[in-house]
Amino acid sequence: MSDPKTSPEIAVTSDPETSPETAVTSDPEASPETTVTRRRRRPWLWLLLLVVLVLLALAGGVVRYGWPPRLSGQQAQQMQQMQQQFQALHSEVAKAQDAVQSLRHDLATATASVDSNHKAISTLDQNVKGLQDNVGHLGNQISGGSQSVQLGAVERLLLMANDEIQLARDPVTADHALAAADRRLATLDSPRLLALRKAIAQERAVLKAVDEPDLTATALTLTQLIEQIPQLPLRTQPYAIKQELPDPTTDHTQSQGGFARSWQHIGIALRSLFHLRRTDRPIEPMLTQAQATLAGQVLSLRLDTARTALVQRNTQLYRSALDSAQHGLKRYYRVDAPTVRDQLNQLTKLSTLELNPTLPDISYSIDLLRALRDHPPS
Numbered sequence: 001m002s003d004p005k006t007s008p009e010i011a012v013t014s015d016p017e018t019s020p021e022t023a024v025t026s027d028p029e030a031s032p033e034t035t036v037t038r039r040r041r042r043p044w045l046w047l048l049l050l051v052v053l054v055l056l057a058l059a060g061g062v063v064r065y066g067w068p069p070r071l072s073g074q075q076a077q078q079m080q081q082m083q084q085q086f087q088a089l090h091s092e093v094a095k096a097q098d099a100v101q102s103l104r105h106d107l108a109t110a111t112a113s114v115d116s117n118h119k120a121i122s123t124l125d126q127n128v129k130g131l132q133d134n135v136g137h138l139g140n141q142i143s144g145g146s147q148s149v150q151l152g153a154v155e156r157l158l159l160m161a162n163d164e165i166q167l168a169r170d171p172v173t174a175d176h177a178l179a180a181a182d183r184r185l186a187t188l189d190s191p192r193l194l195a196l197r198k199a200i201a202q203e204r205a206v207l208k209a210v211d212e213p214d215l216t217a218t219a220l221t222l223t224q225l226i227e228q229i230p231q232l233p234l235r236t237q238p239y240a241i242k243q244e245l246p247d248p249t250t251d252h253t254q255s256q257g258g259f260a261r262s263w264q265h266i267g268i269a270l271r272s273l274f275h276l277r278r279t280d281r282p283i284e285p286m287l288t289q290a291q292a293t294l295a296g297q298v299l300s301l302r303l304d305t306a307r308t309a310l311v312q313r314n315t316q317l318y319r320s321a322l323d324s325a326q327h328g329l330k331r332y333y334r335v336d337a338p339t340v341r342d343q344l345n346q347l348t349k350l351s352t353l354e355l356n357p358t359l360p361d362i363s364y365s366i367d368l369l370r371a372l373r374d375h376p377p378s
Contacts, residue, residue, distance in 0.1 A: 157181035203362040315355040
């Protein structure tokens with residue numbers, strides 16, 4: 001017997017058919033790889049042995065007890081109950097599966113309905129938004145239409161003001177038309193119309209600065225002067241002589257004799273026949289009644305011509321007629337008489353009137369209005 005310590009390797013073979021490659025050394029210092037190889041070869045042998053034993057046990061049971069195994073009455077009843085319970089459970093499971101399928105179908109239907117409702121709500125939202133846009137657009141059209149109507153009325157007022165200036169030459173009426181246009185613009189309350197209202201205010205200020213004569217008052221004054229002509233004293237008409245008559249309360253001739261009283265009355269009568277007046281001017285012949293009447297008619301005709309020129313706004317003819325009237329008054333009437341002097345002063349004042357003052361151009365507001373109307377804000 002050899003010493004294991006002296007022998008480096010001892011070959012142990014469990015199977016004569018084992019190849020040299022499966023040899024495992026008994027050396028405790030053998031490498032781990034050899035040990036792992038041996039352990040990997042053994043499990044299938046044990047598994048094969050276990051299968052054989054199970055088959056033998058089954059065969060023995062079949063031989064001894066027979067097949068299928070016999071059950072007792074209680075076990076058969078329990079088995080039958082278990083089968084019934086199993087069938088009942090299987091039926092309940094089938095019903096539960098059907099309910100689950102129905103719930104899944106309902107869920108799918110509900111999901112489809114929800115999706116359809118979502119789509120309908122989305123469509124409804126789009127329709128509502130479209131309606132809101134249409135309503136807003138319609139409101140803008142209505143507001144724009146109302147503003148367009150108001151601007152049309154303002155344009156007519158501005159045109160009326162221009163007609164009063166260019167055709168009738170009436171700045172007062174033109175100013176009233178501009179004021180009415182500005183009131184209409186104020187009702188719109190739009191910031192884009194501020195420039196137009198400013199232009200109208202400037203045009204009104206220029207109209208108020210015009211020195212427009214009062215034609216009605218001037219015509220009434222001329223009418224009054226014409227009516228006063230018959231009462232004006234003529235230059236060649238003698239002054240009224242105050243007849244000296246004895247005052248009964250202060251008559252001292254009553255104490256005198258009849259001859260003295262008679263002589264005194266004769267003296268008073270003789271003095272009333274003559275009237276002496278001193279003058280430094282050449283003596284002018286007395287006017288006959290026809291000449292006096294003609295002088296009054298000529299003066300009246302000249303004043304009436306001035307009144308007609310006043311209505312026609314003919315400044316040149318108006319002033320020429322007034323100058324002729326003043327010349328007639330100075331030539332045929334007494335300038336030292338208060339009535340004649342007052343009439344001359346009034347004619348001098350009236351002759352300074354300008355019947356055709358320069359009127360301003362107020363068409364800028366119309367141009368600005370049309371520009372705002374033709375180019376509305378986007």
